[in-house]
Amino acid sequence: MSVTVYVPNDSAAIGIGANATAQAISKMAAERGIPIRVIRNGSRGLFWLEPFVEVVTSEGRIGYGPVEAQDVPSLFDARFLDGGPHRLRIGRPESIPYLAQQERLTFSRVGITDPLSIPDYEAHGGGRGLRVALQAPPADLVEEITKSGLRGRGGAAFPAGIKWKTVMNARAEQKYIVCNADEGDSGTFSDRMILEGDPFVLIEGMVIAGLAVGATEGYIYLRSEYPHAWVILLAAIQKAQDAGYLGSNILGSGRRFELHVRRGAGAYICGEETAMLESLEGKRGMVRPKPPIPALFGLWGRPTLIHNVMTLAAVPVIVDKGGAFYAGFGAGRSRGTLPFQLAGNIKRGGLVEKSFGVTLREMLYDFGGGSASGRPIRAVQVGGPLGAYLPESKFDTSLDYEAFSASGGMVGHGGIVVFDDTVDMARMARYAMEFCAIESCGKCTPCRIGSTRGVEVIDRVIQGRQRTENLTLLRDLCDTLSSASLCAMGGLTPSPVLSALTHFPEDFQRPPALAPGGRASRTIRRH
Amino acid sequence: MDSRLQANTSPTVPGTPDPLATIDSVIVAMRSLPGALLPMLHGIQDVLGHVPGAAVPRLAEALNLSQAEVHGVLSFYHDFRTVPPGRHILRLCRAEACQAMGCDALETHLQKRHGLTFHETATDGSVTLEPVYCMGNCACAPSVMVDGEVRGRVTAGKLDQWVQQWRANAGGNP
Numbered sequence: 106m107s108v109t110v111y112v113p114n115d116s117a118a119i120g121i122g123a124n125a126t127a128q129a130i131s132k133m134a135a136e137r138g139i140p141i142r143v144i145r146n147g148s149r150g151l152f153w154l155e156p157f158v159e160v161v162t163s164e165g166r167i168g169y170g171p172v173e174a175q176d177v178p179s180l181f182d183a184r185f186l187d188g189g190p191h192r193l194r195i196g197r198p199e200s201i202p203y204l205a206q207q208e209r210l211t212f213s214r215v216g217i218t219d220p221l222s223i224p225d226y227e228a229h230g231g232g233r234g235l236r237v238a239l240q241a242p243p244a245d246l247v248e249e250i251t252k253s254g255l256r257g258r259g260g261a262a263f264p265a266g267i268k269w270k271t272v273m274n275a276r277a278e279q280k281y282i283v284c285n286a287d288e289g290d291s292g293t294f295s296d297r298m299i300l301e302g303d304p305f306v307l308i309e310g311m312v313i314a315g316l317a318v319g320a321t322e323g324y325i326y327l328r329s330e331y332p333h334a335w336v337i338l339l340a341a342i343q344k345a346q347d348a349g350y351l352g353s354n355i356l357g358s359g360r361r362f363e364l365h366v367r368r369g370a371g372a373y374i375c376g377e378e379t380a381m382l383e384s385l386e387g388k389r390g391m392v393r394p395k396p397p398i399p400a401l402f403g404l405w406g407r408p409t410l411i412h413n414v415m416t417l418a419a420v421p422v423i424v425d426k427g428g429a430f431y432a433g434f435g436a437g438r439s440r441g442t443l444p445f446q447l448a449g450n451i452k453r454g455g456l457v458e459k460s461f462g463v464t465l466r467e468m469l470y471d472f473g474g475g476s477a478s479g480r481p482i483r484a485v486q487v488g489g490p491l492g493a494y495l496p497e498s499k500f501d502t503s504l505d506y507e508a509f510s511a512s513g514g515m516v517g518h519g520g521i522v523v524f525d526d527t528v529d530m531a532r533m534a535r536y537a538m539e540f541c542a543i544e545s546c547g548k549c550t551p552c553r554i555g556s557t558r559g560v561e562v563i564d565r566v567i568q569g570r571q572r573t574e575n576l577t578l579l580r581d582l583c584d585t586l587s588s589a590s591l592c593a594m595g596g597l598t599p600s601p602v603l604s605a606l607t608h609f610p611e612d613f614q615r616p617p618a619l620a621p622g623g624r625a626s627r628t629i630r631r632h
Numbered sequence: 633m634d635s636r637l638q639a640n641t642s643p644t645v646p647g648t649p650d651p652l653a654t655i656d657s658v659i660v661a662m663r664s665l666p667g668a669l670l671p672m673l674h675g676i677q678d679v680l681g682h683v684p685g686a687a688v689p690r691l692a693e694a695l696n697l698s699q700a701e702v703h704g705v706l707s708f709y710h711d712f713r714t715v716p717p718g719r720h721i722l723r724l725c726r727a728e729a730c731q732a733m734g735c736d737a738l739e740t741h742l743q744k745r746h747g748l749t750f751h752e753t754a755t756d757g758s759v760t761l762e763p764v765y766c767m768g769n770c771a772c773a774p775s776v777m778v779d780g781e782v783r784g785r786v787t788a789g790k791l792d793q794w795v796q797q798w799r800a801n802a803g804g805n806p
Contacts, residue, residue: 117769120784152771289766291727297768329674329711330767332780367667368674370709373765387667387695389708405666447771449732454771477733486728522770524732536731540765 107140108186111159111166113216114145115301116333117294122173123156129177130158137181147302149216150456151203159198162188168195203472208434209458210442211418212295215302221340223348226305234421235350238313239358241424246317247273250420252428254440259285259376259413260488260517260593262439262506268410271400272318275408280320282311283385283404285413286327286334287369287376290489292448292520296414298456300327300334303418304341308350308364310420315362316355318410323362326381328369338366373490373544377592378411380546391546392592415444415518436462439505439516447473449522450482461505461516468521469500480525484533484609488517490540491597493604494530513604515597530609535563537601545594552595555586559602569617576606576613654679655687659694669695669705673712682713717760718753720798722791723777726763729770738774741788746795758798 112127113119127143134141149157154170158180167188169180176193183191198204198216209215218225226232238246251266272280284307288296299307311323327335342364345351353361367385369375375384379393382404403409419441423431432440439461445468447454452474469475469482476482484494487504492515495502502512509516524533538559545552559582565575583599590596606613658675662668672691676683683706692699706712724742725735742748742761753760769775772784778794 116767116782117772117784120769120775120782121772155772288768291766292729292770293766294768294770330764330777333782367671369711370670370674371711371764372709384670385667387669387705388701389705449729449770449773451771490728520770522729522732528732533728533731536728544765 107142109142109144109161110186111144111146111161113148113155113157114220114337115148115155115298116331117152118148118155118157119333121155121171125174126156126158126172126177129174133177133181134186139186141186144219146218147215147220148298148456149198149204150212150298151201151453152455153453154195157195157198158185160186160188162186164188165197168198168201169193170195203453203455203457206472207458208442208460210422210431210434211299211306211415212303212444212456212458213422214306215298215456218303220302220304220337221344223305223344223350226303230425231303231305231421232309232350234313234424235309236356237424238316239356239360243273243317243319246313246424249424249428250317253419253423253431254428254435254438255416255419255423255431256439256506257412258415258419258443258518259288260290260491260515262516265412265416268400268412269314269318271398272320272408272410275401277408279322279407280318281404281407281409282314282318282320282323282417283382283409283411284311284323284325284417285376285378285381285411286325286331287381288414288518289328289330289373289376290491290518290520292486292522293446293489293518294448295444295446295456295519297331297334298444299414299418300331301337304338305345305350306418306421307414308341308345310417311364312350312355312362313420313424314410314412314417316360318408320408320410321361321363323364324385324404325364325366326369326375326385327366328376329371335366335368342366372546373540374546374592374594377594379592381411382409389546391548392594394591413518434460436460436503436505437507439507443504443516443519445504445519445521447521447523450476450478450525451521451523452477459504462503464501464503465495465521466500468504469523473521473523476523476525478525478527480527482523483526484524484528484530484605486522486524486533486601487520488515489520490537491515491593491600492517492520493600494533494608495604496608498608515600530605530612531563531567531615534602534605534613535560535567537598537605538563541594541598549589549591549595551586551589552591552598555582555590555595556598558582559586559598563602566613567615567617572614579606649679651680651684652686655684655690659690663694669697669702670709673706673709677712680716682716685714718757719802720759720779720794721762721777722748722759722794723762723764723767724750725765725767725769725773725775725777727766727770729766730774733773735774738776738786738788738791742791742795745788745792748795754799756799756802758802759795 157170158172159166183189247269255265256262375390380390384390444458541556547553748761
């Protein structure tokens, strides 16, 4: 009988050697005449242990990590296929505190199953939501989503139930479900992990959404920076088609849903929903003014339900277990769980799915174990490049939408980027403006021009030229950006800038010679 | 699932296919897709490594657009190149998580040690350096993409190894 070995096929794991590890294991097993079956699973999301190899033994799965190709001979010598002792032996993955303390609803299968096996998917609870949905009247499905309290996980946190109801009640010959998989925020990778580690849950969520609102066609807009996810997603759609999850006769019900994938082309702004629609239509990714809202006038002018990957991937568990079950997690008006992502200068970076209400400090120290460099954590950016930089005095804030925004932050997509005390916050503020200048779609003036002016003003501050006047000008400019921009790109760029200025003013007062803004003269180039 | 999209898996290192024939075959394969311009531009670049100027009038005619509209789309998106890249493409992530782990020092290192700057190709044609803003590898920063493959926890030494190898394979050109 052959032994089953799991080696992640997640691109972050591959980026630090998982393919070489998998090959070394297969090769050595062949050389030693041991029959094994290597399954390429998703990642458990414990990246300091990647490549994380798991072996199925009589006592369950036993994990070893981080396993590099050069460790493989000694693992065979230690009889790791029987769970033997080795310096890299971690034990049962479920008993690792980092995993044991999570509440994995959306990520319940990631790292456990073969991402491209429908039987594996169904053996671990997949497909149940879809079967419920095929029996339920659309209005009941919308009601369950409303009851669950699910809010858009992409950043804006708009109540999903209201969107679903609007699209359901819209009258049109054709409606669409569009999945925004253009997760471009630095520090976020939960979408990528689902796309690579459990793509069927997204597909199932989109089909259920289609059944609920009366849409028969769906598009996934996937960022081009995720080439590995693209390959896996295309394979998953083919398998879903073959298994009857997609197509003209879903699981024999006679209902229909077709799914297409489109690749983005490196424009951050296409994560904004209306710019994404323009891009899907084959145009420049320029933001559309709202109203009309996409729920009524979306893709090719038709009613369109737009959600990001995390929102749609939460749908199957809600429909399977009920809205009340999902609403049983969370804090205040933020119901359910959020897959947080610990990134940057952090010792134990990874994916932490928790109920809303956990504090930033618990994330940084209990899960993250402090900085990777061992130096004090000085600043944390939550919610992507448009999120505020928070100092230690804010670390006890509860991570839920309301509490976090009351303290000047934004939960956004749940990305948490950690910086140690070597960070220069004036330079981070400059980068925020530079990023806006590079990625602005150019439709509105505050964003297009204001961001470039912002870089220039911050450069003058760094160089020590008329600091007081220029800091006043910078605040004035931020005010213009936040009140007069068409979308969140220009509207929220002041957030990292002003938070840096408010919480770390000393970084804007350094003697010019010491200011490490050495690239102050770097010109902005869009291409 | 649309089989017409399946051929484009990941960015490929350009070979020497005939540009015009490539453009025309991509147009024929994709012209019935709704919103076909982006998939077509990707399709052309996947094969040729860039989108040559000759593609613009052909795409415009096939899609009933003006050449200005096609040019507008082509120039809007960071991914599309209008000139051939080097034999290898190195994309260095500049986003915040990678900055927290020292990507700026890697950028400086590439410039000082190897003379590589963003958006430029080495004079021997061995490598093009491009910035990228997040590849979802933020727990293993700093990150790069080497010919379409993400690599994490990159060091200056690792970059030296790659660049030297590419330079050596460039055939002794300076």
